[in-house]
Amino acid sequence: MDRIRIVGGNQLNGEIHISGAKNAALPLMIASLLTEEPLVLVNVPRLADVKQLERILENHGVDIAVHGRRRGDTEMGGQRITFTASDIVDTTAPYELVSTMRASFWVIGPLLAREGHAKVSLPGGCAIGTRPVDFYLDGLRQLGAEIEIDAGYVLARAPGGRLKGASVRFPKVSVGATHVVMMAATLAEGTTTIENAALEPEVTNLAECLVAMGAKISGIGTGRLVIEGVEKLDGAIHEVVPDRIETGTYAFAAAMTGGEVFLRNARPELLQSALDVLVRTGVDVTTEEGGLRIKRNGNGIMPVDVETDPFPGFPTDLQAQFMALMARSSGVSAIKETIFENRFMHVAELARFGANIHVDGQTATVTGVPELKGAQVMATDLRASVSLVIAGLAARGETVVNRIYHLDRGFERLENKLSRCGAEIERIAG
Numbered sequence: 001m002d003r004i005r006i007v008g009g010n011q012l013n014g015e016i017h018i019s020g021a022k023n024a025a026l027p028l029m030i031a032s033l034l035t036e037e038p039l040v041l042v043n044v045p046r047l048a049d050v051k052q053l054e055r056i057l058e059n060h061g062v063d064i065a066v067h068g069r070r071r072g073d074t075e076m077g078g079q080r081i082t083f084t085a086s087d088i089v090d091t092t093a094p095y096e097l098v099s100t101m102r103a104s105f106w107v108i109g110p111l112l113a114r115e116g117h118a119k120v121s122l123p124g125g126c127a128i129g130t131r132p133v134d135f136y137l138d139g140l141r142q143l144g145a146e147i148e149i150d151a152g153y154v155l156a157r158a159p160g161g162r163l164k165g166a167s168v169r170f171p172k173v174s175v176g177a178t179h180v181v182m183m184a185a186t187l188a189e190g191t192t193t194i195e196n197a198a199l200e201p202e203v204t205n206l207a208e209c210l211v212a213m214g215a216k217i218s219g220i221g222t223g224r225l226v227i228e229g230v231e232k233l234d235g236a237i238h239e240v241v242p243d244r245i246e247t248g249t250y251a252f253a254a255a256m257t258g259g260e261v262f263l264r265n266a267r268p269e270l271l272q273s274a275l276d277v278l279v280r281t282g283v284d285v286t287t288e289e290g291g292l293r294i295k296r297n298g299n300g301i302m303p304v305d306v307e308t309d310p311f312p313g314f315p316t317d318l319q320a321q322f323m324a325l326m327a328r329s330s331g332v333s334a335i336k337e338t339i340f341e342n343r344f345m346h347v348a349e350l351a352r353f354g355a356n357i358h359v360d361g362q363t364a365t366v367t368g369v370p371e372l373k374g375a376q377v378m379a380t381d382l383r384a385s386v387s388l389v390i391a392g393l394a395a396r397g398e399t400v401v402n403r404i405y406h407l408d409r410g411f412e413r414l415e416n417k418l419s420r421c422g423a424e425i426e427r428i429a430g
Ligand code: EPZ
Pocket: 023, 024, 026, 102, 103, 126, 129, 130, 131, 132, 133, 134, 135, 136, 137, 172, 173, 174, 175, 176, 177, 202, 316, 317, 339, 340, 341, 382, 383, 410
């Protein structure tokens, strides 16, 4: 299995191109199941999760065409891919395909809405908590679906072949459940309201794509979505929003190592809460045309307390990376995780660098140390893995991050982007 080797201590200086967001690309790809016409997605990142979802969609009968280069394209630009689901040949999403990626469960919404039935394996994904699917199933039941669980599969059926608009209120904000119920409601008969909908930019990106496909959705960007069902949706061309988690990750990396990095394509409004926190740690954050500039010269890293929250709060997907930064702060910070109950798996690995972190329930108390030392480490989920890379960039000596397939799921050309800015980082095959 590939590993990443880092020799820490170099500042990051230069420019990093921010890719399209994984967590926007995945639901957008799934939305192609809602129409028999081509859905063209622009700025799709090159990631293992995108490849895996392509396999799942192909199994349902979706034709996928990756476009070649266009004049003016740069090497760092995203992919342009056309997804055409003219005929859905199979409404089963099998365990072998779904088990490695939770988002693939989301096909249940479009399949049920368009075909009237679906059989989808219960999901797998990152080991960050139990992550049930009750909100999804309750939401789909509200839309009239009959649902059974059998041998690890969810069997869903819309009586009469079509879902019916209804009022759905989620007990807690859920990104995935909002994606699924919103997609399902676009083809339901009548009007659906979703209360306590997720506000995450990836949900807005999907809603805007659905509207471009002919869906009738109002309240986009608010916690109350109103969806008037239509008989059919059309094709569209739609752009994947820049990745706010990748942006935050590189911003924290630059803060950690010192130096000055321009994050091209970054959109500050997608991660304002994280940038506000970064400023409080003593980093200069400037919005410029075409991106965001991050600069820390010489001064130390101030400790800041953080609590994760749904958007627009501090994202749980940046919690591990921020903890790596706080491990080098000049004081004590408290990091509270409120979204997932088991998302501190990186703590034990950060400790291998000499970080001083104490976990009590949902709160980690991080006492900054003057120096981290390189180590052999291994991560259990995507964001945890990249927090170890951040620690390694600042640690003295050599770090080897093992089991990096998680990184390939969500960070496009990570070592390439960092080494161009002066990091000593390489992939070791095998
Ligand atoms: C999405 O996961 C993201 N994944 C996650 O990113 C992200 O951490 C999470 O949203 C929160 O922002 C993708 O977009 C592919 P949720 P999702 O439903 O939709 C509970 C990454 O690293 N819940 O918003 O699965 C759940 O257990 C990943 O890219 C239920 O109880 O998250 C959690 O506590 C990791 N029942 C909370 O809601 C349900 O039916 C929020 O989860 C659904 C969710």
